[in-house]
Amino acid sequence: MSNIINAPLEINLFYHKEGRIEAITKILRKGGANKVLGIDETKMVEIKEISSNRRKVDQNGINIADVVFVPLEDGDRTEALKKIEKSERGEYELTDAVTLLAEDKKVKLKKIKDFWLDLGNPDDIEKIEEFLDSLSQKI
Numbered sequence: 704m705s706n707i708i709n710a711p712l713e714i715n716l717f718y719h720k721e722g723r724i725e726a727i728t729k730i731l732r733k734g735g736a737n738k739v740l741g742i743d744e745t746k747m748v749e750i751k752e753i754s755s756n757r758r759k760v761d762q763n764g765i766n767i768a769d770v771v772f773v774p775l776e777d778g779d780r781t782e783a784l785k786k787i788e789k790s791e792r793g794e795y796e797l798t799d800a801v802t803l804l805a806e807d808k809k810v811k812l813k814k815i816k817d818f819w820l821d822l823g824n825p826d827d828i829e830k831i832e833e834f835l836d837s838l839s840q841k842i
Contacts, residue, residue: 705736705737705738706735706736706737708828711738711739711740711763711764712731712736712738712739712740713739713740713741713760713761713764713765714727714728714731714739714740714741714742715741715757715759715760715765716756716757717755717756717757718756719756724741724742725742728742740761740763740764740765741760741761741764741765743761746761746762746763747759747760747761747762748760748761748762748766750765750766783800783801783803783804783807783809784800786800786803787799787800787803
């Protein structure tokens with residue numbers, strides 16, 4: 704998806720372990736990622752408002768981004784993914800994992816009744832931007 708919308712990927716880990724960034728970079732590049740940030744310690748800066756290890760970000764990535772998409776990957780999120788079962792379609796549903804985390808008060812959700820917006824189609828980016836702008840005006 705990052706290639707389709709011309710957006711770089713940034714590795715931003717909470718748990719750092721020897722070789723983990725290199726392994727993730729290898730997987731991302733094998734999957735077709737062209738630009739991977741968060742792999743060069745000399746280009747990292749800290750976001751002062753964040754106290755966890757996630758405060759260390761790439762100066763050309765999360766630090767200056769307008770939008771950051773954070774997939775589930777470690778800690779509580781991994782545990783939630785392990786607990787969910789496959790849907791009727793035979794797939795693991797990300798929404799089930801997020802709902803489980805919300806029930807445990809690990810994330811907050813904002814329900815939008817009867818609304819769905821496809822994030823998989825590059826032609827929908829303008830609609831997504833308009834939607835996010837409308838939400839920010841209500842907050």
